[in-house]
Amino acid sequence: MVNENFEPSDRQEALLSVLTEGRRSGDPWGYATVKRFTEETDLRKQYVNRELEGLLGAGWVEKPYRGLYKYVEDPRGDDPDV
Secondary structure, three states: OOOOOOOOOHHHHHHHHHHHOOOOOOOOOOEEEHHHHHHHHOOOHHHHHHHHHHHHHHOOEEEEEOOEEEEOOOOOOOOOOO
């Protein structure tokens, strides 16, 4: 269940941006690895892992497999119908 009261930090917003990249253009989107997050945000691995834990706890992101993260939902209402 998605926590609608969760307020993502700036770092978490950057990770969400990586996950949602391509959704409006029809490109594949919604999945990323820690390596991709570090490359696209310039955040260190330890920060990426810490911020992902917060997003996982809030239900905005899932971890379907080891090392892979999946976008679930941003309940703030700015999600387009996908």
